[in-house]
Amino acid sequence: MSYLWFILALVVVLGLLWRFLGAYMVAVYDGTTHWLGFVERPVYKLLRVDAEAEQSWQRYGMSLIVYSGVAILVVYLMLRLQGSLPLDPQHLGAVSPALSFNTAVSFVTNTNWQNYAGETTMSYLSQMGALAVQNFASASVGIGVAVALIRGFSRKGSATIGNFWVDLVRGILYILLPISLLATIVFMAQGGVQTFAGPVHVHDVLNGVRQTIPRGPVASQEAIKQLGTNGGGFFNANGAHPYENPTGLTNFLSIVLLLAIPVALTHTFGKMVGNVRQGVAVLAVMALIFGAWLGIASYAEHVGNPAVAAAGVTHQGAGNMEGKEVRFGVQQSTIYNVASTQTSTGSVDSANDSYTPMGGFAMLSGMMFGDVTPGGVGSGLYTILLFAIITVFIGGLMVGRTPEYLGKKIQAREVKLAAFAVLVMPMTVLVMTGIAVSIHAGRVAPLNAGPHGFSEILYAFTSQGNNNGSAFAGLSSNTAFYNVSGAITMLLGRFAIIVPVLALAGSLAAKQHVAASAGTFRTDTPLYAGLLVGVVLIVGALTFFPAVALGPIAEQLSTGRLF
Amino acid sequence: MSARPMQPAPPASEALDEVARGSGARGVVSRRGLFDREIIVPALGAAVRKLDPRVQVRNPVMFVVLVGTLVTLAESIAHPGLFDWSITGWLFLTVVFANFAEAVAEGRGKAQADTLRKMRADTLARRLSDGGAEEQVQAAELQRGDLVVCEAGDVIPSDGEIVEGVASVDESAITGESAPVIRESGGDRSAVTGGTKVLSDRIVVRITAERGQTFLDRMIHLVEGASRQKTPNEVALTILLAALTLVFLPVVVVLDPFARFSGTNVSVVVLIALLVCLIPTTIGALLSAIGIAGMDRLVQRNVLAMSGRAVEAAGDVQTLLLDKTGTITLGNRMASAFLPVGGRSEEELADAAQLASLADETPEGRSIVVLAKDRFNLRERDLGPDHAFVPFTAQTRMSGLDVDHRAIRKGAAESVKRWVVDQGGQVPAELDGIVEKVARAGSTPLVVADGREVLGVVELKDVVKQGIRERFEEMRQMGIRTVMITGDNPLTAAAIAQEAGVDDYLAEATPEAKMALIKAEQEGGKLVAMTGDGTNDAPALAQADVGVAMNTGTTAAKEAGNMVDLDSNPTKLIDVVEIGKQLLITRGALTTFSIANDVAKYFAIIPALFLTAYPQLKTLNVMHLHSPTSAVLSAVIFNALIIVALIPLALRGVRFRPMSAGAILRRNVFVYGVGGIILPFLGIKLIDLVLTALRWY
Numbered sequence A: 001m002s003y004l005w006f007i008l009a010l011v012v013v014l015g016l017l018w019r020f021l022g023a024y025m026v027a028v029y030d031g032t033t034h035w036l037g038f039v040e041r042p043v044y045k046l047l048r049v050d051a052e053a054e055q056s057w058q059r060y061g062m063s064l065i066v067y068s069g070v071a072i073l074v075v076y077l078m079l080r081l082q083g084s085l086p087l088d089p090q091h092l093g094a095v096s097p098a099l100s101f102n103t104a105v106s107f108v109t110n111t112n113w114q115n116y117a118g119e120t121t122m123s124y125l126s127q128m129g130a131l132a133v134q135n136f137a138s139a140s141v142g143i144g145v146a147v148a149l150i151r152g153f154s155r156k157g158s159a160t161i162g163n164f165w166v167d168l169v170r171g172i173l174y175i176l177l178p179i180s181l182l183a184t185i186v187f188m189a190q191g192g193v194q195t196f197a198g199p200v201h202v203h204d205v206l207n208g209v210r211q212t213i214p215r216g217p218v219a220s221q222e223a224i225k226q227l228g229t230n231g232g233g234f235f236n237a238n239g240a241h242p243y244e245n246p247t248g249l250t251n252f253l254s255i256v257l258l259l260a261i262p263v264a265l266t267h268t269f270g271k272m273v274g275n276v277r278q279g280v281a282v283l284a285v286m287a288l289i290f291g292a293w294l295g296i297a298s299y300a301e302h303v304g305n306p307a308v309a310a311a312g313v314t315h316q317g318a319g320n321m322e323g324k325e326v327r328f329g330v331q332q333s334t335i336y337n338v339a340s341t342q343t344s345t346g347s348v349d350s351a352n353d354s355y356t357p358m359g360g361f362a363m364l365s366g367m368m369f370g371d372v373t374p375g376g377v378g379s380g381l382y383t384i385l386l387f388a389i390i391t392v393f394i395g396g397l398m399v400g401r402t403p404e405y406l407g408k409k410i411q412a413r414e415v416k417l418a419a420f421a422v423l424v425m426p427m428t429v430l431v432m433t434g435i436a437v438s439i440h441a442g443r444v445a446p447l448n449a450g451p452h453g454f455s456e457i458l459y460a461f462t463s464q465g466n467n468n469g470s471a472f473a474g475l476s477s478n479t480a481f482y483n484v485s486g487a488i489t490m491l492l493g494r495f496a497i498i499v500p501v502l503a504l505a506g507s508l509a510a511k512q513h514v515a516a517s518a519g520t521f522r523t524d525t526p527l528y529a530g531l532l533v534g535v536v537l538i539v540g541a542l543t544f545f546p547a548v549a550l551g552p553i554a555e556q557l558s559t560g561r562l563f
Numbered sequence B: 001m002s003a004r005p006m007q008p009a010p011p012a013s014e015a016l017d018e019v020a021r022g023s024g025a026r027g028v029v030s031r032r033g034l035f036d037r038e039i040i041v042p043a044l045g046a047a048v049r050k051l052d053p054r055v056q057v058r059n060p061v062m063f064v065v066l067v068g069t070l071v072t073l074a075e076s077i078a079h080p081g082l083f084d085w086s087i088t089g090w091l092f093l094t095v096v097f098a099n100f101a102e103a104v105a106e107g108r109g110k111a112q113a114d115t116l117r118k119m120r121a122d123t124l125a126r127r128l129s130d131g132g133a134e135e136q137v138q139a140a141e142l143q144r145g146d147l148v149v150c151e152a153g154d155v156i157p158s159d160g161e162i163v164e165g166v167a168s169v170d171e172s173a174i175t176g177e178s179a180p181v182i183r184e185s186g187g188d189r190s191a192v193t194g195g196t197k198v199l200s201d202r203i204v205v206r207i208t209a210e211r212g213q214t215f216l217d218r219m220i221h222l223v224e225g226a227s228r229q230k231t232p233n234e235v236a237l238t239i240l241l242a243a244l245t246l247v248f249l250p251v252v253v254v255l256d257p258f259a260r261f262s263g264t265n266v267s268v269v270v271l272i273a274l275l276v277c278l279i280p281t282t283i284g285a286l287l288s289a290i291g292i293a294g295m296d297r298l299v300q301r302n303v304l305a306m307s308g309r310a311v312e313a314a315g316d317v318q319t320l321l322l323d324k325t326g327t328i329t330l331g332n333r334m335a336s337a338f339l340p341v342g343g344r345s346e347e348e349l350a351d352a353a354q355l356a357s358l359a360d361e362t363p364e365g366r367s368i369v370v371l372a373k374d375r376f377n378l379r380e381r382d383l384g385p386d387h388a389f390v391p392f393t394a395q396t397r398m399s400g401l402d403v404d405h406r407a408i409r410k411g412a413a414e415s416v417k418r419w420v421v422d423q424g425g426q427v428p429a430e431l432d433g434i435v436e437k438v439a440r441a442g443s444t445p446l447v448v449a450d451g452r453e454v455l456g457v458v459e460l461k462d463v464v465k466q467g468i469r470e471r472f473e474e475m476r477q478m479g480i481r482t483v484m485i486t487g488d489n490p491l492t493a494a495a496i497a498q499e500a501g502v503d504d505y506l507a508e509a510t511p512e513a514k515m516a517l518i519k520a521e522q523e524g525g526k527l528v529a530m531t532g533d534g535t536n537d538a539p540a541l542a543q544a545d546v547g548v549a550m551n552t553g554t555t556a557a558k559e560a561g562n563m564v565d566l567d568s569n570p571t572k573l574i575d576v577v578e579i580g581k582q583l584l585i586t587r588g589a590l591t592t593f594s595i596a597n598d599v600a601k602y603f604a605i606i607p608a609l610f611l612t613a614y615p616q617l618k619t620l621n622v623m624h625l626h627s628p629t630s631a632v633l634s635a636v637i638f639n640a641l642i643i644v645a646l647i648p649l650a651l652r653g654v655r656f657r658p659m660s661a662g663a664i665l666r667r668n669v670f671v672y673g674v675g676g677i678i679l680p681f682l683g684i685k686l687i688d689l690v691l692t693a694l695r696w697y
Helices: A003-030 A037-047 A057-080 A097-108 A124-154 A164-189 A218-227 A248-272 A276-303 A306-310 A329-341 A357-368 A379-398 A412-438 A450-465 A480-509 A526-559 B012-021 B037-049 B060-078 B082-119 B215-224 B232-253 B255-261 B268-278 B281-300 B308-316 B324-328 B346-357 B363-376 B413-422 B430-440 B468-477 B490-500 B511-523 B535-543 B555-560 B572-610 B615-620 B628-652 B661-693
Strands: A200-204 A209-213 B124-128 B134-138 B147-151 B160-164 B166-170 B181-184 B202-207 B303-305 B319-323 B329-340 B387-390 B398-403 B406-411 B444-450 B453-464 B481-485 B504-506 B528-532 B546-550 B563-565
Touching: A003 A164, A003 A248, A003 A276, A003 A329, A037 A164, A057 A097, A057 A124, A057 A164, A057 A480, A097 A124, A097 A480, A124 A164, A124 A218, A124 A248, A124 A379, A124 A480, A164 A218, A164 A248, A218 A248, A248 A276, A248 A329, A248 A379, A276 A329, A276 A357, A276 A379, A276 A526, A306 A526, A329 A357, A357 A450, A357 A526, A379 A412, A379 A480, A379 A526, A379 B232, A379 B572, A379 B661, A412 A450, A412 A480, A412 A526, A412 B232, A412 B255, A450 A480, A450 A526, A526 B232, A526 B255, A526 B572, A526 B615, A526 B661, B037 B082, B060 B082, B060 B232, B060 B268, B060 B281, B082 B215, B082 B268, B082 B281, B082 B628, B166 B202, B215 B281, B215 B303, B232 B255, B232 B268, B232 B281, B232 B308, B232 B572, B255 B268, B255 B572, B268 B572, B268 B628, B281 B303, B281 B308, B281 B572, B281 B628, B303 B308, B303 B572, B308 B546, B308 B572, B319 B324, B319 B511, B319 B572, B324 B329, B324 B481, B324 B490, B329 B346, B329 B363, B346 B363, B346 B398, B346 B406, B346 B444, B346 B453, B363 B453, B398 B413, B406 B413, B413 B430, B413 B444, B413 B453, B430 B444, B430 B453, B430 B490, B453 B490, B468 B481, B468 B490, B468 B572, B481 B490, B490 B504, B504 B511, B511 B528, B511 B535, B528 B535, B528 B572, B535 B546, B535 B555, B546 B555, B546 B572, B572 B615, B572 B628, B572 B661, B628 B661
Parallel strands: B319 B481, B319 B528, B481 B504, B528 B546, B546 B563
Antiparallel strands: A200 A209, B124 B134, B124 B147, B147 B202, B160 B202, B166 B181, B303 B563, B329 B453, B387 B398, B398 B406, B406 B444, B444 B453
């Protein structure tokens, strides 16, 4: 399949999902569909939740924080007690405290940063009962927060923004479980492994080698790993491993799954605020930046590695194949990794560390824009809406009106919350990177010196700060310092944004609608979309330009031109 | 005797221009050049005085610059060098320039306040005691509710309401308008303002404001900006700017460890230079000047806003309620056609109508004379000794002339018909049809009869101001709905509404209906602006988001509104909306410009910063700046000078033309966004060339 056909097929499938999954999610979060009511009602009874009772933003936020705190504790304990719990055929034993903490935070924050190799660290119970459960739950939490923010826009004079527990349960039950179930079957049919039978031991007599081939319930975890934009692989090799991602079809399906919900949510958003064009404008912004970055990365990988060229190799016909699976090739690997870094998934089917400097730059900078193109499930939408509020504020002033977005006046409180939430990520990432390059524990971890080593550290914190979870590799990060500093980065990147977003939802929901007129700054036009692209790029560029100049740009320029 | 020939009404567009230019030139609240010497010199002093950290801390962006300057100063003293001292000097100037911008804006208000204060010279008041005796007291001693007498030549000691008498008053002190105005007890023309002068007659005034709270006092207070509070939008923007400042702190601070990791060192002075270049100093320096200048622009057009909040709200107005009379129409009906009946010619009708109107000094009467002259060249004539004018009375509802045994009358259709029938005459059957047709078109029919014969109908038209239709079209483009308020019947109202091009009208309007309309609009999420002058307008003025009270109006109206128009020109509501929009646009444009500038500054400073560690970064030195030090210094100098360069723009406001939101946005994004990216590349390069040529570096 040629690259163009691949992309065209992707666009068609995502277009259908945008339309139908987007509309379906409206029904799920408006509470108009109940086809799984027979499961849903007992769950509420078990949780002692009154499904009809709505929550203020404070109660919604408190429920979310309490739930997440408990989830982190449960995952932490399960990993620490792994040796005493069942389903551990390889007898892997307890996970170390620092790594358990980092991993627990990582999966509850939808990051799936992995300072471990799954096949040699995690039992089947930990993979399924601790990590995969959080893959579902953290994804549903993210979508719920985005929907709560949408309700803030669509409601008038309302004191409530929904019910956290209902959003959590309905997201898992009505969206994530059914789709994952279907996708798991496809993964299994294509050769993805799904078994409790433990590893296979092979004795290759001819070559005189003994080999242990790990297996496990892989296919089921693979589906939600992509669909929930989690990205944590069962194996260390992640999507490059043939048991996780066996064929070109599963590679394509993986890309579809990780883009599905973030893309479809823009339709949900447009429909819920009463104007689908609003959602299209947001989607257009996401698609534009995504497309541009895919172009940069594809071009850089296609041209080949400048270091190889500098060594005298004049013809790199297949492009930069280092670190890529032959069954996917340069192009399909590039699109997988670009999609994965720009959705906060973080799964990879090729090694980011082996990309050309500008290819690596595309992965790194894609996250630096706040992972909004289209971003993680829910988090992509609510983060880009923060940028939208900033854009509307400046743009609205320029048309001579005190700014409003979707009929809601944007005033001091909204600006304060949006600006804080937008800026918390770059501040966290930069400060953490600054600390890491200053202290010994941080400086010894990168395997490379110079700008590439700097990129490895910068990438780690950028990935965790954006709850992405992809690794540049080349960083020995299973240390006390990186486990703890990474966990702090992930917590800030998740909750220091979610809390202001919920506050914003509450503040907007309480407001009345302002009527639109010809004097209103329209937010469903190409002009607005262009402005929003500009704001996303400029905020990212202004905050990260010096850092990027010292990493990938300095590295690329050392071997030649920028492009 | 001769009727005063009537001047054709000035085209409304000219009248509007007049408003736009500001009538201030003739008033106290005078317009000044942007850089008057008497403003600039004190502003320079104020710019230095404002360096007080307690003042600076109110502006987070500039406070960071001030702190940065102190750090580079310490650094320069510790390790003296030309570069460090140059940076310190320019950072210091950046703060001073910002203070200067604010001081200039304030200075304009202060100069106006000083002129106003001179008028408040202490006057003696003639207070009436309970017994009716007069006593001389200081104006300052007057209490609310006191009665004072003012006669020709007296200055009215304080704000009040006339309870007895009628007088012509010179209000030029407040309005700049030299023509005297009539003030009388009762009704909507009873309010007088302290500091104005009685020109004729005697009035008794009940004082309504104590010393310190009079209109003049409030006006001084306002133009001086003494009680200036940040407006809601200004607060929101300040927060955004503070956030942008805050985020650049870690961006710059971590460059030190980043540089060490990369095997190089960066000096504190360069880092502070970078920080100051990145934080939005341009808008931070000019923000308060923009706000003060916006209020000032209103004052120059003789509108006093009681709060900056009202000015911002004006930019958001979506519905304008406009009184028909005086705003949409010229206020006086004018003869527009002669419609003869009974086989008479138009000229015969015109001739009779002119005769009947010769003594009629009302605008309507004069307009008939003018029309007769225009159409048939009928000049005013000498009537000889044997004639008698019949004046209009409320009973007869007719006026006219008895001359040479003729009795010519003009008046309301029913009255003239009755008069003709009473004399034994016949009323032509076609008359009623014509009368109704005229009324349906929104005009007033005036029937003319000569003795027992009805000659025809004069159509008196409510003349819509020229250019007002285009003005409403502009409003529509800006998304503002115009609603005409009139006491006319729905038929007449519809016809005028159609002609003027308003979006909607409220006929047979009562204060209650007006109030209901405002509330209905507001419930639909719209902001409403209106003008009013009568006491019965007060509730609606208070309810409206922008209520502009006419200065000629009652005290109640003036207190209910949040703006007062000293010229009492209702058309000005439109200007108020434009000033509100311009204020917001200026803020938005300069914010965009300020942020867009950062791109070029990065390209100047980053390669300079890390050139020793990574020589390959010289590729990023796209401006080919001479050396790292000249690059950093050029960026800092540009950053300081751009503030001064933009002061005129901040004070004047960016050009505003009524266009749709999309068109305005496109233009401003292009000029201030794209322009803001390109300009500093040119500016920094130019400064670098100059520094190099001067062999500074």
